Amino acid sequence: IRQISKCIKERKITKIGISGSSVEKVAQALKDLPEKRSMFNEVVCISVSxxxxIKEIERDIPRQINEIRTTATSKAPLGICLLLLDCIDEHRDLHELKIPNGRCLMLASRSHNVYQIMVVDLEIRTEDHLLPWELFCKNVGKILVHSSNLQQMAVRLIEECHGHLLAIILLARALKDATDFRVWMLALDELTRQPSSQEEGMSEVMVHVLSFIRGR
Incomplete structure (x- = not known):
């Protein structure tokens, strides 16, 4: 969600494809994103099924936008519109779909290759992001359940591991049942500092993680 939000805010990418078995959760999280109203004048959800x-979809987009503008209490100037295209339940060829200018499109599909549905600027696979998180949660224990601060810190730590699954597992085990936020801060400090030396055949991330474990 953070990666998608960043892409949207920077306005550098106008078509984003989200794929994978957990795409429904991501799509719903995007619909509920608090910042979306400040980033877009209109948010339109289209169910492809x-x-x-394609012509029906193209007609439905401006119709929904007009309905939103008609019922809106705030008459803000026309701006960027977020178009959430729900293609979760089926595989459709949408290469010929014409998206009006000023629209940021988000395509959600279970397909592991959204390019077969539509050409997008960026494809985000949910499995690539969920696996590290699931491994971390499995090994760190139940302490994340009741602490939003630790959850946010866990996200940052996982990001600093850059997809290194073994490092994520070892780090999570080192933090298992650690409720002191300062311990988590020490882990983040270790992961973000410049290594003084690097052992042969070992990645920089592993050097940081092992250094933190030794310090524990």
Whole structure:
């Protein structure tokens, strides 16, 4: 979600594809994103399965936008519109779909290759992001359940591991049942500092993680 939000805010990418088995959760989180109203004038959700053709989708987009503008209490100037295209339940060829200018499109699909559905600027696979998180949660214990601060710190630590699964597992085990936020800060400090030396055949991330474990 953070990666998608960053792409949207920077306005450098206009078509983002989200794929994988957990795409429904990501799509719902995007719909509920608090910042979306400040980033977009309109947010339109289109279910592809309810339309028989591309032309129907193209007609439905401006219709929904007009409905939103008609019922809106705030008459803000026209701006960027977020278009959430729900293609979760089926595989459709949407390469010919024409998206009006000023629209940021988000395509959600279970397909592991959204490029077969539509050309996008960026594809985000949910499995690539969920596996590190699931491994961390499994090994760190139940302490994350009741602490939003530790959850946010866990996200930062996982990001600093750059997808190194063994490092994530070892780090989580070192933090198992650690409720002191300062311990987690020490882990983050270790992961973000410049290494004084690097052991042969060992990645920089592993050097940091092992250094933190030794210090524990």
């Amino acid at each position: 309810r339309h028989h053709s």
